[in-house]
Amino acid sequence: MKSICFPFLTLLLTTQWSVCQSSLNAPLASEKKAVIQALDAKKQQYVEVASSIWKLAELGYKEGKSASLLQSMLKEEGFVISAGVAGIPTAFTATFGSGSPVIGVLGEFDALPGFSQDAVPYKKDLPGNTNGHACGHHLFGSASAAAAIAVKNWLKTTGRKGTIRFYGTPAEEGGAGKVYMVREGLFQDVDAVIHWHPGDDNNANPISSLANKSAKFRFRGVASHAAASPERGRSALDAVEALNYMVNMMREHIPEKSRIHYVITRGGEAPNVVPAFAEVYYYIRHPEMDVVKDIFNRVAKAAEGAAMGTGTTMDYEVIHGVYNLLPNQILSTNLYENLKQVGGVTYDQTEMDLATRIFPSLNRKDVNVTDAALVKPYADQSDEAFGSTDVGDISWLVPTAGISSATWVPGTAAHSWQAVAAGGMSIGHKGMMVAAKTMALSIMDCLVNPEMLKNAKEELLKRRGGDQFKYEALLGDRNPPLDYRN
Numbered sequence: 001m002k003s004i005c006f007p008f009l010t011l012l013l014t015t016q017w018s019v020c021q022s023s024l025n026a027p028l029a030s031e032k033k034a035v036i037q038a039l040d041a042k043k044q045q046y047v048e049v050a051s052s053i054w055k056l057a058e059l060g061y062k063e064g065k066s067a068s069l070l071q072s073m074l075k076e077e078g079f080v081i082s083a084g085v086a087g088i089p090t091a092f093t094a095t096f097g098s099g100s101p102v103i104g105v106l107g108e109f110d111a112l113p114g115f116s117q118d119a120v121p122y123k124k125d126l127p128g129n130t131n132g133h134a135c136g137h138h139l140f141g142s143a144s145a146a147a148a149i150a151v152k153n154w155l156k157t158t159g160r161k162g163t164i165r166f167y168g169t170p171a172e173e174g175g176a177g178k179v180y181m182v183r184e185g186l187f188q189d190v191d192a193v194i195h196w197h198p199g200d201d202n203n204a205n206p207i208s209s210l211a212n213k214s215a216k217f218r219f220r221g222v223a224s225h226a227a228a229s230p231e232r233g234r235s236a237l238d239a240v241e242a243l244n245y246m247v248n249m250m251r252e253h254i255p256e257k258s259r260i261h262y263v264i265t266r267g268g269e270a271p272n273v274v275p276a277f278a279e280v281y282y283y284i285r286h287p288e289m290d291v292v293k294d295i296f297n298r299v300a301k302a303a304e305g306a307a308m309g310t311g312t313t314m315d316y317e318v319i320h321g322v323y324n325l326l327p328n329q330i331l332s333t334n335l336y337e338n339l340k341q342v343g344g345v346t347y348d349q350t351e352m353d354l355a356t357r358i359f360p361s362l363n364r365k366d367v368n369v370t371d372a373a374l375v376k377p378y379a380d381q382s383d384e385a386f387g388s389t390d391v392g393d394i395s396w397l398v399p400t401a402g403i404s405s406a407t408w409v410p411g412t413a414a415h416s417w418q419a420v421a422a423g424g425m426s427i428g429h430k431g432m433m434v435a436a437k438t439m440a441l442s443i444m445d446c447l448v449n450p451e452m453l454k455n456a457k458e459e460l461l462k463r464r465g466g467d468q469f470k471y472e473a474l475l476g477d478r479n480p481p482l483d484y485r486n
Helices: 009-023 025-042 043-056 064-076 137-160 177-183 237-254 291-312 328-340 350-361 369-373 393-395 417-423 426-446 450-463
Strands: 082-083 092-098 102-107 162-168 192-199 210-218 261-264 277-286 311-321 400-406
Touching: 025 043, 025 137, 025 426, 043 064, 043 137, 043 210, 043 426, 064 092, 064 137, 064 162, 092 137, 102 137, 102 426, 137 162, 137 192, 137 426, 162 261, 162 426, 177 237, 177 311, 177 328, 177 393, 192 328, 192 426, 210 237, 210 291, 237 291, 277 393, 291 311, 328 400, 328 426, 328 450, 350 369, 350 417, 350 426, 393 400, 400 426, 417 426, 426 450
Parallel strands: 102 162, 102 192, 192 400
Antiparallel strands: 082 092, 092 162, 210 277, 210 311, 261 277
């Protein structure tokens, strides 16, 4: 099932959205203003939490302190915490309210290895930690928690019914933490899911993503002296290289938009020893998960052939697998309207000075520093992006939509030192609050507008081909790889 927008849906969705908009009651407008003001009043608290997680920079499934910070803040606000869910010590839910509808908001908090960077406008390692938040997940978790708290207070003040549930989702960067939470059934009672991601602009376009499956292929041979008795050895590294050669030849014969990339994680210990063990780590991506499954099986067959040809043995461990993201225009259009109300990120003079010092290192001539203040026009098409996310699995079961806000200087790429730096500055904190406000307003709309939720669910069913879909995780029945970052 393709995840792109189907043309025949356009008129239907536009009509449905008009109905949704007209049904929103007037008092909600003033209540939204009060929620925005409440978020502004507590901004410093959320900035402090985000800054602490930024400094911790904990890797996937090792985010114990980061998860605890978010849990503590939510618990103090009256949320009921369920910690260690889905067999993952750092995964949790935080719930407030009762009854339907149930609206979920996602929060991430894992960092990336090798991105140590200080909050300065030039490349400089931060002493004491080799990791860094190069994808801004310290802001992600904090903004989502802020939105959940703001909606909780609105529910209490107004006496409205419904449930807000924050999902603390670890190890998005290659660990697929959300997939195990989906597999555990933690989203079964949810009516809609709202999320966001740090970025270099402000938009709510309903994009898709690439499905992705990864594995470590491990070869075992026979060690021997590489000069005195090479005939006695069977090189595991030869098997890895044979596999890589075959896969690189395969690239000509796979569907367009596929992506295959790998790193040799173990290649031997010394040149004069025939390697008895070698390992290569593969990622396989495509806009459709069925294509990913097919290509992965072909790579696995090539690995078997590499082992046979080199006299070694092979086994592999699936590390993670995620679905492509199913966009939802009903929810995305609502997010866009609220994002326009909130507005983009306006730099003060200090922030402008920092941004203009970072900007030359980006080598971008198609954007301007001041673009952070803009909200991109809504694009009524759902072209796939070229990244992957474990939000994809959720989106096949629950209507799901998200935004991007300008937490980085316009033109900044994710997974860069510039992203880490801006994420540790007030530039990132301002973008975080744009996301928190926008999500809070859309969650409010979801809670008071059953017609919008009904239409969003109908759209999901159309995109995935009706009620016949049966969810099966791409990563199978394996346990969470809690040591995948070791």
